[in-house]
Amino acid sequence: MAKRKDEGVGDTRLVFSAHNTHHERCGAPPRLRNTDNPGLYHGYFENRYGEQFVFTFDRAAGTGTVSGGDLGWAEPRTFTRGLLDEALRSTRDLAAQVQGDDARSQLPAIDHALALGRLTGLTGKDEIVWLRACLEACAGLAEPSGDRHPA
Numbered sequence: 637m638a639k640r641k642d643e644g645v646g647d648t649r650l651v652f653s654a655h656n657t658h659h660e661r662c663g664a665p666p667r668l669r670n671t672d673n674p675g676l677y678h679g680y681f682e683n684r685y686g687e688q689f690v691f692t693f694d695r696a697a698g699t700g701t702v703s704g705g706d707l708g709w710a711e712p713r714t715f716t717r718g719l720l721d722e723a724l725r726s727t728r729d730l731a732a733q734v735q736g737d738d739a740r741s742q743l744p745a746i747d748h749a750l751a752l753g754r755l756t757g758l759t760g761k762d763e764i765v766w767l768r769a770c771l772e773a774c775a776g777l778a779e780p781s782g783d784r785h786p787a
Contacts (some may be wrong), residue, residue: 646655656685658705665709666690673712677774681766689758691767693774700774702756702767717775 656665668678668690679691689707693700703712724747731746744750744761749768753759758767762764 654680654682654688656705657663657688657711662705663708663710665705666703666712668692671695677770679766679770679773681763682724683762689763689766691770695774698775702752702758704758707757715752715755719755720748723755724748726752727754
């Protein structure tokens with residue numbers, strides 16, 4: 637790929653950059669570099685409506701954040717593996733209360749990604765798919781499940 641005229645000298649090793657599409661009232665987006673801490677996993681997602689989200693996970697500490705313009709860039713949602721496990725248990729408990737085979741068959745996959753969606757407020761189908769991919773890539777937490785629904 638040819639170098640663009642406006643590309644700076646420091647940009648030659650840049651893999652990805654995204655411009656903030658949110659209104660200034662959403663706050664300043666995070667400025668992330670994977671050189672700051674090589675143990676961090678970063679994921680970026682922009683849905684069809686232009687809503688942007690950033691997922692960061694520290695593998696060593698077992699902690700992560702999800703931030704987004706609509707969530708307020710300055711207010712990232714922080715989680716730990718323990719909190720995620722508790723949210724998963726709670727989500728499974730709620731799903732177990734659903735009555736009727738037809739209603740139960742309509743439930744989504746109950747996994748860490750859905751639980752993280754509940755914790756962060758990201759509940760759209762495409763956001764959950766993205767969270768699932770991030771969790772699998774950084775921590776192996778996305779469970780492939782033959783049984784998608786609670787017992």
